[in-house]
Amino acid sequence: MGKDLIFELGSEELPAGFIRPALASLEASVRKRLDEGRLGYASIRTLGTPRRLTVIVEDLEEREPDRTVEVRGPNIKAAYDSDGNPSKALLGFANAQGVSPDELKAVKTGKGEYIYAVKEVKGRETMEVLPDILRSAISSIAFPKAMRWGDHDITYARPLHWILAVYGGSTVCFDYGHLSSGSVTRGHRFVKAHDVLEIQGIVDYLEKLRDHYVIVDHAERAGLIREGIEREAGEVGGRVLSDEELLEEVADLVEYPVVIRGSFDEEFLGLPQEVVINAMREHQRYFSVVDREMRLLPYFVTVANTPVKDTSVVREGNERVLRARLNDARFYYEKDVETPLVEEVEKLKGVVFQVKLGTSYEKVERFTRLALFTGAELGWCEDLKEGEKVEDFLDDSRNPARLDRSKIPEKDYRKDLIGRAAMLCKADLVTGMVGEFPVLQGIMGREYARRSGECDEVSTAIYEHYLPASAGAEPPSGDVGAIIGIADRLDTIVGCFGVGLVPTGAADPYALRRAALGIIHIILAKGYTLSLDRLVDRAIELLSAKLERDPAEVKRDVLEFIRERLRNQLLSQGLAFDTVDAVLSTPWYDVADTVRRIEALENFKAHPACASLVTAFKRVSNILKGRTIAGAPDEDLFEDEHEKALYRTSREIAPVIREYWRAGDYKKVFETLASIKDAIDAFFDKVMVMVEDERLRDNRLRLLETIRRLYCQIADLSKLAV
Helix, strand or coil: CCEEEEEEEEECCCCHHHHHHHHHHHHHHHHHHHHHCCCCCCEEEEEEECCEEEEEEEEECCECCCEEEEEEEEEHHHHECCCCCECHHHHHHHHHHCCCHHHCEEEEECCEEEEEEEEEECCCEHHHHHHHHHHHHHHHCCCCCCECCCCCCCCECCCEEEEEEEECCEECCCEECCEECECEEECCCCCCCCCEEECCCHHHHHHHHHHCCCCCCHHHHHHHHHHHHHHHHHCCCCEECCCHHHHHHHHCCCCCCEEEEEECCHHHHHCCHHHHHHHHHHHHCCEEEECCCCCEEEEEEEEECCCCCCHHHHHHHHHHHHHHHHHHHHHHHHHHCCCCHHHHHHHHHHCEEECCCEEHHHHHHHHHHHHHHHHHHCCCCCCCCCCCCHHHHHCHHHCHHHCCHHHCCHHHHHHHHHHHHHHHCCHHHHCHHHHHCHHHCCHHHHHHHHHCCCCHHHHHHHHHCCCCCCCCCCCCCCHHHHHHHHHHHHHHHHHHHHCCCCCCCCCCCCCHHHHHHHHHHHHHHHCCCCCHHHHHHHHHHHCCCCCCCCHHHHHHHHHHHHHHHHHHHHHHCCCCHHHHHHHHCCCCCCHHHHHHHHHHHHHHCCCCCHHHHHHHHHHHHHHHCCCCCCCCCCHHHCCCHHHHHHHHHHHHHHHHHHHHHHHCCHHHHHHHHHCCHHHHHHHHHHCCCCCCCHHHHHHHHHHHHHHHHHHCCCCCHHHCCC
8 A cells, every 4th residue: 555745845935937937947846756665646636836846746655676787797708717707896796786606697788798697675664765756856946047145055946944754644755955854844824824834644734724724725725816806897797818827827926815806097998908917917916907898997806915904905016016117108198199100210219129131220221122022022012122211101192191091002012011110110119118028029110010010911910920929829911020030030930040040949039949930930820932042042142241151051040040940830730750851851941831732741641552562662762862862764775665654644643743843732733643653663673773774874864864853852751751
């Protein structure tokens, strides 16, 4: 029968963002060490609050199982001398393993014959091995930031005050730095703070903490908060604005949640709704209250960490703090709207984007040009004409809100939309509101653009070029924001790679991975037909004065970086690795087309002819591997009917494949390829390719190269696993 283990680390309050990753790390370490010792258990779960990280292992076996261990020793040749007597190497190995030479045995392996010692190892008592397991688990926790305190030689996210380790009602005794484990924990820091809680078991642990105002289960705290905030909002005829991320964070900020509703002056509802919500959320962790039409109501809901006798005191304190925040927001907003957004662009010349890549204004100029090039590649708008300047889009004469669309071509109008929106989309970065509330970038740009008289397409694009804001989030709804978003991100990626700011496994300070995923997401969501290699070429050209690396190397590395992000994303969606690699081994720069090919190939794998066709193509690829084959085969040199038949079949299906390829019907492409399978099989069965006659050999290789060209631009079918 097993016993329960309770392991708790008590400390000063941990940052909310540290808790769940630390619990995952702690659980993984304990689980790994228990599994290594073959200690069985019923379940492992974690609990946590700002002051404690807890692992509970239920029904943990009381001892390790006995096991047989085989240890390899010296090679048989080194184990005995020429007379067959044990060598020093053999005797030393036997002595190290605690066995006599007679107990050793010789075993033949793939690398030769070796001496082995076979030992029966008795399993240790669980109470004996737990100290090492728990001590190791503490040191393995990877905090984003750790600290030392006093003159102690251990590190932790915050000063560590106690260690609770109880197995089957008994204390697991061990030291960690200056601390010794024990069987006691502590309740809420501000309620019954001096009480020492002696713990015997799981139920005892949970009940005593609850009696001392600690809800140790995150899910239970989150549930209590959800119930409380919905109740408080309902009492004023509203509902809480959905914000699961905030709910999860607040649940990790408290040990005993107490929900309190407050209010603010209705005059602040005259501010943009996002400003008020952000002031409450980002600075105070308040939940907003809205009506059925999603209009903001003059109330908020907050969560305190301590039960209080008079909630009005807490409410008034929170209202006072929020009032100051909203007054600040109103001050910045009213000052910002005095200046048209277009006049803020000039200030970007004084903002450094990156020391080696120049100012934000230089960046805006670059990606405006790149956005127009992208739009032209899509056939959506006109590109810049020679001598035309991007600054011209800031003139009133290029403001789409003032243009008569009936008098200008549609592509020229779209050009003005992209140019105007791109030149304005970073202007809000120098406003007071975004300086105070950085999370509002784009949101305030849209608001100020509207107030400055910009048209809806430009105003919306200023906000949407930041989308998608995260993985799985909504992409831009319009083409203007989508095209600018691609250009902005690609300029950042190419610029950083160009000056050596390449992401590593541990650091990506310019969020280049997220930028690459954003580009992929936008292209796929919009179904854009774009050649990324051409966009990268243009970005490199625009950055030529800034680059510190060879442009060819920059292009290679940038495209490989984006390709790897695309590959990872497709694999995460459940697509088979061999299908993905088969297509990504061919030209893939048109991302939308690449995904269509992958999906078609994945479906084709169910075709009855697929496996044998792939086998045939593998033979083609293997023969041609490492060879450069040029020219078409000479029909006059064909000697065998099977090579003639293969050539005729390839000539017949080649134009059919090209037609389906142009139409993007890859299902038909692969089905047409399947029709050549029998001809390839017959060729390899009846025709010797590598004959001594050089002319015949080269001609047959050119024939196989003709076959390979049928599929090598669509998918390298030889990479499929069959």
